[in-house]
Every structure is written in structure tokens, then in C-alpha cells.
Amino acid sequence: MKEEKEQEKLFICKPCGYVMKESELEDICPACGLPKKVFEQYKERMSPGRSKILHLDLHPIAVHFPQTLLVFLLQALLINLIFPDFFPEVMLGAARFAGAIFPFTVVAAFISGLVDGKLRFKSVTTPILKKKIVYSIIMTIAAMFTPFLVWHNIDDLNSKLLLMLCGSIALFCGIVLGHAGKRLMNIGMGGAVKIWGRKF
Ligand code: HEM
Known part of the structure; x- marks a missing residue:
């Protein structure tokens, strides 16, 4: 059967x-x-085993965590910079929380991306995937600073500005990675093939 x-x-x-x-x-x-x-x-050119793992959508799911935390971090910081008296403990607490776990989620997205790329294209050294690796490395480096900055002295203006800078670099990389990723989702399996077999 x-x-x-x-x-x-x-x-x-x-x-x-x-x-x-x-x-x-x-x-x-x-x-x-x-x-x-x-x-x-x-x-289907892909073996059933590879196709099954790919359909778990591990990378497309994993990428949402760093993106969400980043928006959370930048929003809280921006509100605190513009309106310092508006619930400062809440805003800085939110920034502290997001900044502390952000790098772990970036690393998870990075690793799941490598697995995804390898499964889908058998190699991660194609031009688009190489570009994704470079931007992922930059994003990871920017993310590594956030726990230190939120932990040490988040009340200090310089730390907040540095956090904004790291966050903005990471955001830029995230946007480039997302655009490249979106284009990769539409090839290799015949576009909307990702939803075959499911009824909508
Ligand atoms: C932190 C780093 C990364 C971020 C934030 C990221 C972001 C994204 C996003 C937003 C998508 C589209 C998902 C969707 O529309 O649901 C995507 C897809 C994809 N990304 Fe990444 N990416 C990262 C790293 C990587 C790396 C290192 C590789 C491989 C070298 C990679 C390979 C892919 C592939 C193959 C897809 C197509 C999805 C699929 O096959 O299911 N990504 N990525």
C-alpha cells in the first residue's frame, strides 16, 4: 500500500x-x-529521503526566530532612545532578552541553511549559496556582540548605539539572505511543488 x-x-x-x-x-x-x-x-528528481527531510521546512521555520528577535530588539531600543521615559525597564528588559538569545537563533538558522542547501542542491558552493554563507557569517559576527552589549551596560548610550549598529548590520544581512532564500524556494522542486499532496 x-x-x-x-x-x-x-x-x-x-x-x-x-x-x-x-x-x-x-x-x-x-x-x-x-x-x-x-x-x-x-x-521528482530528488530521492524520497532527501525530499522528506526538505519538506520538514526546518530552515524556513528556523529563520523566523532571529528575524523576529531582531525586530523586537531594534524596536525596543529605538523606543527607548526616542522616548527614554516610556516604560524604560520594560523596553530595556525586552532588548536584554532579545539580545541575549539572538546569536543562538542565528547559528541555528545558519546550520539549518547549510543542511537545506546540501539536501536541495547537493552542494553549498554554488554562487547563490556562497553569497548566503558570506552574509550568514557577517550576520553571525554582528550577532555575537549583542549578548555582551545587553549584559554589560545597556543603560549606557554608547552601548545602545553600538547595539543599534550591530542590529542594523544583522538586519541588512537578514534581508539579503531572505531575498536570496525566497528565490531558492521557487526552484529545484518545480515552484509550488512544496505543497503537493496537501489539500488547501
Ligand atoms: C542566518 C542565516 C540565514 C537566514 C536569516 C536565511 C534566511 C532565509 C529565508 C528567509 C529563506 C526563505 C524562507 C521562506 O520564504 O519561507 C531562506 C531559504 C533558503 N535558504 Fe537561507 N538563510 C540563512 C542562511 C542560509 C545558508 C547558510 C544557506 C546555505 C548555504 C541557506 C540556504 C537556503 C535555501 C536552500 C533556501 C530555500 C529553502 C528550502 O530549500 O526549503 N540559507 N533562507
Whole structure:
């Protein structure tokens, strides 16, 4: 039964890249609405094992933690710099919390990215992945400073400004990494293939 399921044919909508199992094909493509005739048979080039791990979406999930903490850190610091009397303990407490765990989440995103890249492209030395590694290293270095800065003297203006600087560098790297990552999500598995098999 399991083998039968694994061997089920896949079909791809040529114009939009949506991939479905044969048994789920309908009169129109559920993604773009074009008629069934635009579908053609699709062959998954990836081994089932690699594909299974990739579909856990470990990297796309992991990247949300550093991005969220960073926005949290920068917002709290900015509010504290502009309105120093507005709940200073809360703002600086929030910045302290975010800054202390930020680097760990960056490292987790970095490692999961390397695993993801290796699984999807078999190598992490392609031009885009090399660029992602360089920006990840810069982001990791910037993130390493945040625990020290929040722990030592977050009340000091210089520490706050340095934190803003590290945070802004990390944010810039995060944006570049996100853009590159988004483009990688749409290749290698036929675009919307990531959601094949699930009903929406
Ligand atoms: C801290 C570092 C990193 C951040 C913040 C980051 C960020 C992102 C983001 C936002 C996406 C798109 C996810 C989505 O739209 O749901 C993505 C996808 C991706 N990233 Fe990264 N990335 C990082 C490091 C890396 C590294 C080091 C590599 C590999 C060398 C890598 C390889 C990929 C790949 C292959 C994808 C496509 C996702 C997939 O295959 O499931 N990333 N990344």
C-alpha cells in the first residue's frame, strides 16, 4: 500500500509550476485556474529521503526566530532612545532578552541553511549559496556582540548605539539572505511543488 502511494504519478501545471498527485487532479489547476490539459507528467528528481527531510521546512521555520528577535530588539531600543521615559525597564528588559538569545537563533538558522542547501542542491558552493554563507557569517559576527552589549551596560548610550549598529548590520544581512532564500524556494522542486499532496 505504502509502495503504491510512493509510486503515484505526479503532474505539473506547466504555466505555474504547481505539482499534484495524479489522483488529486481536477478539471482546473487549483493554483492558477487553467484547465487540466496544461498539466504534464512530472518526475521528482530528488530521492524520497532527501525530499522528506526538505519538506520538514526546518530552515524556513528556523529563520523566523532571529528575524523576529531582531525586530523586537531594534524596536525596543529605538523606543527607548526616542522616548527614554516610556516604560524604560520594560523596553530595556525586552532588548536584554532579545539580545541575549539572538546569536543562538542565528547559528541555528545558519546550520539549518547549510543542511537545506546540501539536501536541495547537493552542494553549498554554488554562487547563490556562497553569497548566503558570506552574509550568514557577517550576520553571525554582528550577532555575537549583542549578548555582551545587553549584559554589560545597556543603560549606557554608547552601548545602545553600538547595539543599534550591530542590529542594523544583522538586519541588512537578514534581508539579503531572505531575498536570496525566497528565490531558492521557487526552484529545484518545480515552484509550488512544496505543497503537493496537501489539500488547501
Ligand atoms: C542566518 C542565516 C540565514 C537566514 C536569516 C536565511 C534566511 C532565509 C529565508 C528567509 C529563506 C526563505 C524562507 C521562506 O520564504 O519561507 C531562506 C531559504 C533558503 N535558504 Fe537561507 N538563510 C540563512 C542562511 C542560509 C545558508 C547558510 C544557506 C546555505 C548555504 C541557506 C540556504 C537556503 C535555501 C536552500 C533556501 C530555500 C529553502 C528550502 O530549500 O526549503 N540559507 N533562507
